[in-house]
Amino acid sequence: MTRSLLRxxxxxxxxxxxxxxxxxxxxxPVAAVFELSVCSGFISVLFVTAISLTNPLTRSEIMERMKDxxxxxxxxxLIVAAAGLALSLMNVEIxxxxxxxxxxxxxRNVLWNMRQLDLLGHIILLILGSFGVAVLFKKQRxx
Amino acid sequence: MxxxxxxxxxxxxRNVIYWTSLVxxxxxxxxxxxxxxxxxxxxxxxxxxVSLLSIGLVAFVTVLSSRQIMKDDSKRRIFIxxxxxxxxxxxxxxxxxxxxxxxxxxxxxxxxxxxxxALNKERDAxxxxxxxxxxxxIATVFMLSAIGLILLISGGTSFNSIRDGxxxxxxNFLIYFALGVFLSGLFIKGGVxxxxxxxxxxxTAAPASVSIFLAGIATKATGxxxxxxxxxxxxLLTAPIKSVLLFVSAVSIIMAAIAAFMQDDMKRMLSYSSVxxxxxxxxxxxxxxxxxxxxxxxxxxxxxVFKSLLFINSASLESRAGTRNMSVLSGxxxxxxxxxxxxxxxxFSTAGVPPMAGFxxxxxxxxxxxxxxxxxxxxxxxxxxxLTLGYILKMQRRVFWSRPADKDIQVKGAGFNLVFAETLxxxxxxxxxxxxxxxxxxx
Numbered sequence: 001m002t003r004s005l006l007r008x009x010x011x012x013x014x015x016x017x018x019x020x021x022x023x024x025x026x027x028x029p030v031a032a033v034f035e036l037s038v039c040s041g042f043i044s045v046l047f048v049t050a051i052s053l054t055n056p057l058t059r060s061e062i063m064e065r066m067k068d069x070x071x072x073x074x075x076x077x078l079i080v081a082a083a084g085l086a087l088s089l090m091n092v093e094i095x096x097x098x099x100x101x102x103x104x105x106x107x108r109n110v111l112w113n114m115r116q117l118d119l120l121g122h123i124i125l126l127i128l129g130s131f132g133v134a135v136l137f138k139k140q141r142x143x
Numbered sequence: 144m145x146x147x148x149x150x151x152x153x154x155x156x157r158n159v160i161y162w163t164s165l166v167x168x169x170x171x172x173x174x175x176x177x178x179x180x181x182x183x184x185x186x187x188x189x190x191x192x193v194s195l196l197s198i199g200l201v202a203f204v205t206v207l208s209s210r211q212i213m214k215d216d217s218k219r220r221i222f223i224x225x226x227x228x229x230x231x232x233x234x235x236x237x238x239x240x241x242x243x244x245x246x247x248x249x250x251x252x253x254x255x256x257x258x259x260x261a262l263n264k265e266r267d268a269x270x271x272x273x274x275x276x277x278x279x280x281i282a283t284v285f286m287l288s289a290i291g292l293i294l295l296i297s298g299g300t301s302f303n304s305i306r307d308g309x310x311x312x313x314x315n316f317l318i319y320f321a322l323g324v325f326l327s328g329l330f331i332k333g334g335v336x337x338x339x340x341x342x343x344x345x346x347t348a349a350p351a352s353v354s355i356f357l358a359g360i361a362t363k364a365t366g367x368x369x370x371x372x373x374x375x376x377x378x379l380l381t382a383p384i385k386s387v388l389l390f391v392s393a394v395s396i397i398m399a400a401i402a403a404f405m406q407d408d409m410k411r412m413l414s415y416s417s418v419x420x421x422x423x424x425x426x427x428x429x430x431x432x433x434x435x436x437x438x439x440x441x442x443x444x445x446x447x448v449f450k451s452l453l454f455i456n457s458a459s460l461e462s463r464a465g466t467r468n469m470s471v472l473s474g475x476x477x478x479x480x481x482x483x484x485x486x487x488x489x490x491f492s493t494a495g496v497p498p499m500a501g502f503x504x505x506x507x508x509x510x511x512x513x514x515x516x517x518x519x520x521x522x523x524x525x526x527x528x529x530l531t532l533g534y535i536l537k538m539q540r541r542v543f544w545s546r547p548a549d550k551d552i553q554v555k556g557a558g559f560n561l562v563f564a565e566t567l568x569x570x571x572x573x574x575x576x577x578x579x580x581x582x583x584x585x586x
Contacts, residue, residue, distance in 0.1 A: 031294075034243060045254065045540065046280060117239065121232075121247035128228050128251060132258035135221055 009047035013039065033115055037122050045129030159385070162221050164206050168230070187238055190375060193254050193440045194237040194368045197447035200571075201359035204451055204564040205581050209352040211558040212458050222262060226356060229255035233364040239532075240376070241299040242290055249365045252277050256361050260349040263320035271341075271348030278341040285328035292321035302376045309378060315423040322378060326370070326387070333366025335425060336395035340416045346414040351458035354410060358417050359451035363443060367424055371439060380431035388429030393523050395422030404537070407459045409467040412538060413450070416493060419531065420446045426524060427508040430515045437505030444501045445492060452489040452568040456482050459561045460542070469538060474547030481562050483543040485569040490535035492572045495528045500575035 016039030023032035057065070175187075175195045187195065206223055213219040232251030239245050257279065261272035294300055296317055297308020309318055327338070333344035342362070346354050374380055380388075399419035406412035424446065427439030459482045460475060461467050476483040492501035505528060512521035 034294075037247070046276070046283070049219075109515055115243075117235070117241070117244045118247050121235065121244065121251060122229065125230060125247070125251055125254065128225075128258075131224070131228075132254060135258060136261060 005051045006048065009044055009051065012047070013044040016043075030114075033118075037115075037118055045125055048129065048133055160220055160223050161210065164227055165203060167227070168199045168206065169231075171234075172196055172203070174419065175199065186240070190368075190372060190440060191237045193444050194364055195234060197444050198230060198233050198364055199358050201356060201447050201451050202226055204455065204568060205352055205359070207357040207397035208355065208455055208458065208561050208564045211560045212351045212462055215532045217580035220261065222259065222350075222352060223377075225255045225259050227261075229356070229361060230260070232359070236365060237368060237372075241300050242293065242302065242305060242377075246286055246290060247370065249369065250283065252361060252365050253332070256357060258482040259353045259356070260345050262353065262393065263348075263350045265348070267344075267348040268338070268350070269524055271344040271346075274341045275345045278338075282328040282331035285331070289321045289325035289328065290524055292317060292324075296321065304376035304439065305377050319383070322384065326384075329366050329370045330391065331366070332362065333370065333421055333425075334362050334418055335366070335391055335421055336398045336418055336572070337391075339395070339399070342418055343411055343414045346417070347408060347410045351454070351461055355451050355454040355458065358454050360447050363421065363424075363447065367421055367443065370425070371436065371443070374428055374431075375436065378533050380428075380559065385429050385431050387423055389517060389520050392422040392429055393520060395419065395425065396527045397523065397530070400527050400534065403534045404530075407468055407470050409460065409472075409538065409542070412456070412469070413453050413457060416453075416531070416534070417446075417450055419527065420493065421526065422527075423505065423508055426520060427511060429520075430508075430511045430517065431516050432511055434507060435511035435515065438504055438511050441507060442501070445504045445572075448568050448571050449492040449499075449501060451488040452485060452565060452572070453493070455561060455564050455568070456486040456489065459565070462561075469541045472542045473545045474543075476543035477547075481565055485565040486543065487539060490539060490570045492533050492576070494532035494535045496532065498573075500572045500579070502576060503579050562581065 016035055019035040019039070020032045024033055045089075175192050195401050206226060209219055209222060213222060226540070228548045229252045232248045232253075232255065235248035236245055236252065239248065253275075257272045257275045260275055261268050290300065293305055293309075296312050299305065299308065301426050312318060331338040331341075346358050349357060371536045374384075399415045399417075399422065403412050403415035403419065406415060420442070424439045426492060427435045427437075427442060429435070430438075459479065460472060463479065464472055464475065466472060488499065492499035495502045495505035505524070509524050512518070512524060
């Protein structure tokens with residue numbers, strides 16, 4: 001519900017962190033680690049960097065665009081709801097022969113032993129994101 | 144003050160960063176040339192070696208020439224730091240054997256690249272960076288979706304487990320869908336037509352040193368190398384995948400070569416040329432034969448060398464004459480003879496004129512296409528080389544060898560670092576071109 005892009009990005013990262021906990025609880029540690037690293041880590045860095053490149057709108061401009069969007073796309077939530085209802089009524093079954101789940105159940109082992117390189121990558125990514133945003137914001141301050 | 148006395152003053156620190164990065168890139172090249180089994184804790188094979196060598200070489204000449212191109216010391220320090228981070232990302236992409244790790248390090252190189260593009264504080268630079276962010280985000284969505292599907296089908300993300308999983312899986316539609324989505328993401332990252340919308344703006348709007356790095360290696364090591372690695376280690380090049388690769392590459396080669404003809408801005412013309420040359424690499428890969436893949440990787444290295452050289456030439460002209468507009472530049476051959484000569488060498492290598500290095504890689508690709516029965520594509524590749532020669536000669540005539548329009552313009556030759564970088568790259572093109580048959584013992 002927030003009108004700030006930056007808060008939206010932080011909100012998304014928080015929801016991803018919550019989803020990670022749910023995945024851990026559902027005994028899917030590899031997927032949980034991927035979710036944590038991609039959505040809470042990388043995507044947040046990408047969003048914040050992209051937001052730092054944009055020119056923020058004024059409050060009245062935001063309100064105007066929200067109303068315009070509401071007028072143009074009011075039917076989208078109805079389509080999604082109708083599609084969901086139709087799919088549940090059709091009782092679609094998807095037959096996938098999937099390989100057995102990873103034997104590893106320990107989150108600590110997944111994070112620290114199996115995905116060591118990714119962890120290093122994410123540390124570099126966070127440093128790079130902070131560095132990049134600092135460089136770009138410093139430019140705005142200079143101006 | 145005490146810190147300065149004990150460690151370094153700010154200006155000394157800038158020098159330390161500059162020289163350390165040069166030594167690091169030189170060490171990378173030396174380590175790769177010697178047959179080492181591992182590089183930075185990762186196993187390397189011949190594909191990785193070519194990529195690591197190209198990365199080291201382009202990063203070396205980029206940092207070397209930046210001293211003359213970027214006058215602002217603090218900006219140059221930021222630039223070198225970002226190049227170092229991007230090189231870490233690209234090195235890891237070249238050596239990793241895990242799809243998810245590959246994705247993480249590819250994004251490190253991408254984020255470093257778009258901060259580099261926006262480094263110049265100008266409106267065009269921000270626009271170029273923003274376009275790159277947008278296209279990169281679309282590529283990211285494609286690749287993540289594909290990784291999710293591949294994880295679902297194969298149960299793991301290491302190349303070996305994916306290859307085994309895909310081989311025994313019965314979900315052919317899902318496999319092809321995931322591979323198609325992943326290929327689209329890589330095409331966007333590599334700037335292959337028709338996914339090349341961001342390339343021209345990013346390369347043209349970026350600072351001159353950044354353009355050398357981006358066009359020379361950054362987008363190729365992430366998008367194009369990954370495609371070659373994926374085709375070599377993960378999926379078999381089946382007939383439908385080969386058809387897609389060959390068709391996309393042919394479109395890329397011809398469309399970008401025609402567009403390059405119409406440009407007045409030298410950097411924009413070189414950007415289109417880069418899209419066209421990437422098409423050759425994909426075409427070699429699309430053959431699916433060992434000879435084709437060899438040609439693709441050889442052209443990958445050659446492209447890194449001649450495109451970096453052409454962008455250094457463009458940076459030299461811009462820094463000395465103050466413009467990149469080819470309709471304004473004229474008669475620069477007499478004023479900047481080294482830049483003119485090296486530009487001619489790089490241009491001939493781009494067009495595949497013997498005895499330059501680019502001739503051999505194009506010959507290998509065209510031979511591989513002919514031998515594997517793709518004679519129409521071999522004909523397209525040969526024809527497009529003539530188109531390439533056309534726009535290269537047009538650029539040469541307009542910029543270097545025409546009569547000077549304004550005799551009062553005083554232009555000095557490029558500085559030592561730029562001349563050294565130009566001479567080094569030109570020497571590599573000529574020596575590889577002349578001595579390759581002897582190294583390979585071709586009779």
